[in-house]
Amino acid sequence: MWVVNMIEISQLTKKFDSFTAVDDLSFKVAEGEVLGFLGPNGAGKSTTMKVITGFLAPTHGSVTVDGHNIATDPIAVKSLIGYLPEGAPSYPDMTTLEFLDFIAEVRGFTGEEKQRRIQKVIDDVELGSVCHKTIDTLSKGFKRRVGLAQAIIHDPKVLILDEPTDGLDPNQKHHVRQLIRNLAKDKIVIISTHILEEVSAVCSRAIIIARGRILADGTPKELEARSAYHGAVSIRLTEDFDLPAALAGDPDVREIEQVGDSGRHFILLPVAGRHLFNKVSEKSQNGHWPVAEFHMVEGLLEDYFRHVTQDSALANAGSISTEQQG
Amino acid sequence: MNKMQIIFQRELAGYFATPLAYVFIVIFLVMSGIFTFDMGAFYERGQADLMPFFNFHPWLYLFMIPAIAMSLWADERKTGTIELLMTLPVKLSDAVLGKFLAAWVLCGVALLLTFPIWITVNYLGDPDNGVIVAAYLGSWLMAGGFLAIGSCMSAMTRNSVIAFILTVAICFVFVACGTEIVLNAFAWAPQFLVDAIAALSFLTHFDSISKGVLDIRDILFFVVFIASWLFASAIVIEIKKAN
Known part of the structure; x- marks a missing residue:
């Protein structure tokens, strides 16, 4: 066109x-x-x-x-x-x-x-x-x-x-x-x-x-x-379970974030470019995790927005302080 | 229909959509009545002319005209409509002229509504109506001069009260520089300077027109004066609109 x-x-x-x-x-x-x-x-x-x-x-x-x-x-x-x-x-x-x-x-x-x-x-x-x-x-x-x-x-x-x-x-x-x-x-x-x-x-x-x-x-x-949440998965469990231990050592999981205070709801952030859904789904079935809810997280525009705009603010603050030193 | 005419009509309709036009006209008529009959001793003079009426016009305008002019641009900036107006396909000159003409026509309407005084003097005696027509024209031209200053001052600020005060101050300068007091204060100066100062005054030019002497130079003075201040308005708007 x-x-x-x-x-x-x-x-x-x-x-x-x-x-x-x-x-x-x-x-x-x-x-x-x-x-x-x-x-x-x-x-x-x-x-x-x-x-x-x-x-x-x-x-x-x-x-x-x-x-x-x-x-x-x-x-x-x-x-x-x-x-x-x-x-x-x-x-x-x-x-x-x-x-x-x-x-x-x-x-x-x-x-x-x-x-x-x-x-x-x-x-x-x-x-x-x-x-x-x-x-x-x-x-x-x-x-x-x-x-x-x-x-x-x-x-x-x-x-x-x-x-x-x-x-x-x-x-x-x-x-x-x-x-x-x-x-x-x-x-x-x-x-x-x-x-x-x-x-x-x-x-x-x-x-x-x-x-x-x-x-x-x-x-x-x-x-x-481009958001850090892109490709992440959300898991909610029915009972207490040591999820971080079960996923320890997985090269694709960058971070495990807890949601709320229940200790049973987590968001797993992937290493950039990786997708966790299939892998974690498989693991949870094999390991008989007590899963109540399991779904993929859409990338969050808000997260990306904060990420880039705050980074630029930091970069700018940095350049000001170097100017002062110079 | 051209753009200036559309803006002119909107502005003029705006004056009459609010009490502003009516308040202005009523106060103008009352004040000119007081000036003419009371302070001007219209009856006691025993002369069939309107000199006491017109003689007070510069001083009447000094406070009345800035009241109309103050909102010309200050309000546009205060409400943000200047951004709307300046992003419509309208030339700045059309906007400046359209607004000015609407306010000037309002002054003209107020002036025309003083006709009972003209009827009175014709009823009581046998005045020279040619002189009266000339004086009306001169008075309207002078009102335009005051308004053009007001347009420029209004463009300077978004606060219409400040615009009012600035306009009164500058108009006062252009009225007062023709008075005896000011000219006498320049007695030490060479004659050409005194003449130049006097020539800048509204009083000098208005006096001769109101005596029925329609000199092209006096008319030209007001026309050039108005054009210059409107041109200045456009420049000020261009510079200040973003603030």
Whole structure:
């Protein structure tokens, strides 16, 4: 299949005074991808999004969207993008309908086409009940949905959502994710989040950044596979049994982790690249272990996320102390 | 419909969607009434003109206009909507102009609603209506000057109260530098400097327009003044929007 690189970011750096928010970031996003932007607070997620959408000018580097450079042709880029800024800002004195009408007009729609589009997003995001309420009287969830509605009203090729589900209840979250999945087919979607289950739920690709740098880039499955828990097995026993002794000396078992205080629930971590399931299953049958429950553990994105972001923090702290010594 | 017009309409509708426009207009009318009839001695003068009405406009505007201008950009930054506005396919110049024009039209509406004073003076005597029209035009241009300063100050901060105070202070400079007191204080200076200071004042240009002298230079002063401050607004927004 011909893959079109809709967004190309090369060597993007953004500094605020002496603070470097985004540090030499390069990546490409192709049509049809849903890219999850992961990172701890202050990692540079929002700043990167602000540069892509043309709100901030980069200190170095370039951003092109569908061949248009944001620096030289900002209006063309902005026309292609639908953007939900962090916190979903909107004009508090306007009613939902007035606000969407304003956005639709700015996006160049008039007459029946405008009405049709407003009606469609109101249906898609379920805003029917709050059409005539002023936005400052709406709940956080509704405000977020109004923000989402304005971002998709022109059916943009690129949808950039900064923490789209922040502050929503579980049902609303589910609904918004469904919506994002439906929208994603012929678009690029970039969402930032620190809810990791969201990445597994909606994203086809995830980038983990911290301190303005990319630490990992891959499908959620690939990143999970890099977790220490990848290939691990969970065992729960019916009675006391010395599991560590039974597995002692096994070259494939890296670590035995106890879960809870019962002393009967363990997670066995494999040496990287090994799978324990078959082997341990066999052993337990041969050794007549009192097994109540035995299953494979999926790699944990959360574990991997903590692993890479904390490592980078440590590495950074280390470099600072060496600088001081020097 | 062009983008500036869309923003203009949204802003203007915004003024009337909240009590702001009504409060502004009512206070403006009450204050101009007090200034004209009480302090300006409209009746006692026994002259059929609106000089007492227009003479107080610079001082009335000094506090009224910054109250409108203060929220132009400060509120956008405070609520974060500036990020929304600046990522829509809208040129910055369209946004700056659209917002300014909406506020300016609001001033114009307030000014037009002072028409009972014009009817009164026509009922009582036989004024030169050409002079009055010129003075209205001059007053509106001057309001634009105040507003343009306010637009720039509002872009400086996300706190609209600070924007208000800054605007009042700078507007005061541009009003006061035409008064006798200030000009006398520069008596030691060479004449061209005194003239230059006087030429920067709203008072100098407004006085001649309000006497019915529609000099192109006075009109040009206000037009260039407004354009410069709006240009400065755009630069300030560009620099400060990220903070």
